[in-house]
Amino acid sequence: MKGPPLERYAAAQGAERRDSVRLGSKAGHDARSVAFARDLSDPDGLRVLAGRIKQHVLEHLDTYLDQAERRMTATGAEVHFAADAQAARRVIATILERRGARRVVKAKTMVSEEIELAAHLEERGIECVETDLGEFVVQLDRDRPSHIVKPIIHKNRREVAATFEGHGLGAYDDTPEVITRRARAFLRRKYLDADAAVTGANFVSAESGRIVLVTNEGNSRFCLAATRCHVAVVGIEKIVPTDRDLAVFLNLLARSATGQRLTAYTELIAGPRGPGQPDGPDEVHVVLLDNGRADVLSGDCREILRCIRCGACLNVCPVYRQASGHAYRSVYPGPVGAVLTPLLAGRRLTGWSDLPGASTLCGACHEVCPVDIPIEELLPRLRARAARERAPASAAGIGAWSLLASTPAAWRAALAAGALFEALPASFRSRASGPWGEHHDPPAWRGGAFRRWLDERSRGGA
């Protein structure tokens, strides 16, 4: 089958999977709509405010990074910088090996997928277990998550039950409660036997140095309560100016992601465990990751770095709903991924150049984005970048068309000539209409009719 990679992947998935993704996304979007209408008097005003706060941080990121580092250090955390994925893996592996850690439990973080941490640790003989239920299933299946908030939106309960059975987690049972209880029991042993915990962070306060984790399952709490060493990997763009500003983002994040006022757990972490507290880490490391973000900051799509990973854009996107996350072949799918993935990939978009095109530019993502990212304006800029990378010959069609559209006499002649095309058999016309003709009956050609009518009236005719 021909066509761009995203379209081919979308076509290859079964109807059942497509329905799971579409209905799951729609449910997420509907839940968001209910929460926004119920709780926020000026939802668009709040989104725009959050967007402006983030834009301010991005455009002063040098200052904020410096400040955040100092404040985090003051809380007792050790701060490391990682220029790229390899550096991040190296830093984390070194921290773990210095502690003699052989077993690590991990809370969900897209950044760890971005740097491919688990595979790297496994190679070094360090077991790295995913503790978020969806990510746990993905790990067992050697699959990839297809949504940034709901990793197994593409799976149904039967698939999960089969996975559990295949990994010795009990006889086949596809009741969600049973699946969850089994994961609870299994992962509990993993927490208690682990030497270290790896998490991400949703926000870093430059004022207090707190890192903020937003979850529902309790997995990150358990990772930290049960182990003595906490490593948090965070993109450099996750900083917010003050603790007060956290209220703006926390009021938006859960509502945008799942329609909840707040998720079950919001952890505000300031260094190792407090005095007198028997449980928790004695060592906290924060790895601040660049991995292409500074590059994005320097370009004309820097607004994408405002993203707080809520998934609302995925939930509303008609293309995501039909194609599902795997079609984006990346850690970040959906509208945010269509911009971020090609940009993080490096100087050239090759390999990802179909992603910016996989959009009708409908702008629904912008309307739901809690930080007001104008994704439908960023995508054409990326398309322009992709066009510059292509061989000039590929632009010949559009070039010829633009010449026609700037030469009025030729344009009017083409309008008249189209009538000849119209005289040909319908089946031929369909085939000759290229991709349009694959699925559409074309409209009747009426080129020149409007202009003739204008001429007749001006001559006093009509």
Added chain:
Amino acid sequence: MTARPAGRDVALMATCLCDAFFDDVARASVQVLEHLGCRVAVPADQTCCGQPAYNAGEWDAARRVARHAMRVFEGEGPVVTPSGSCARMLSHGAAAMFEREPDRGAAERLAARVWELSDYIVNGLGVTAWGGRFEGSLAFHRSCHSRGTACAEAALTLLSSIPGLRIVEIGETEQCCGFGGLFSTTFPRLSREIGALKLAELRSASADAVVSADMGCLMHLDGLARRERRPVRTLHVVQVLRDALRLEGSGAAS
């Protein structure tokens, strides 16, 4: 942001789609505007707003076409077009493409004069109620290019004031029809699947026809539906306005 010029001397940008396929919509636009007392100039050298090239990322080509439009529509008065998508192209799209160009000023001046047709009637000419009569129910399709603009509300204001006409809201109204211009040719399967979902919503709304302010969307939905051998009736807002008043040329909606 300064107010856009209004008044009754307008230039009409008919759009390339109407030029090629939908002459009745272009005609209805002239008739309706003249009915409202406007003098309508239709520059003969007009072609297209450049959106296909903009969407493709071929911005040199897009600028060439946009510059032609800037020359053709040179002037001070309002430029009205029966297409939310073309109106958006000449304002937002041009802003992006001409950001670093020497003739950025000229692009901005045209952008400041462009009106989508329903928006112009309601907010430019101040007409908030339509008269006449239109028997039947119409499902209103909000085109995505009307997001963040006044045009969908303006269209609904006019349509819902027509005696006899019942506007039917459709489910999942924020979901795109799947046209996306170039997208329908670069991702034809996805475009069709998304369109099929929209058609299902439209059909279950059980209206007599689908009405919208963008021929791109209607052309896409109409083309898919006829290929499925289950045609749907499609109308542009301006055709409904003309037919309600029984102006010359009416009949598209009967």
Added chain:
Amino acid sequence: MTDDRRRVLARVRAALAPLRDRAPMPEYADDVAFARDVLDGRDLVTAFVERLTDAGGLAFVDPRALGAWLVDRGARRGHCDPSLVEALRPALPAGIAVETRFERARIDDYDFAITRAAGAIAETGTIVLGDATTSHRLAALAPWIHVAVVGRSTIVARVVDALRAAGSDANVVWCTGPSKTADVEGILVRGVHGPGEQVALVVP
């Protein structure tokens, strides 16, 4: 490592250098988020209990009622913060065993744990925990039932107030209802890694 620090900061500085004007920090009022005054004329405790229930939690003001509920839930053994046990032990039915220790090796022996909250948030129905006030992090997390003892005067109205009150505690945790997931087909299941029952005992 410091080499990476230099590289990253240099790249960021270089990325921002061409910007003529940098986006200013917007000003805004504290109550920017909500449609209605969350109190709506009610007191903080009433609002807190209502929102906690909305989030799937449970509230008691009478320790004896809590005790009866624990029995009803089949709880037989639990942990209680030593600083609370004198006040609460009498209210709990004799058939329930209460330990002031929390032994990790016997983590699954505890059907419930009673620990202190550091505060609460009325508008979201959130219980605030902290390292300074929690006897054992694992006690507040691992047993199926967690009872947080919330002092009335520590309940604040809004999220922004709770952030102000966070102080310097190393591990502030906002608990809004029980642990939950909807990862399997979007179906909500309570009690994943954390408590399946989140309870607040509101005391004077």
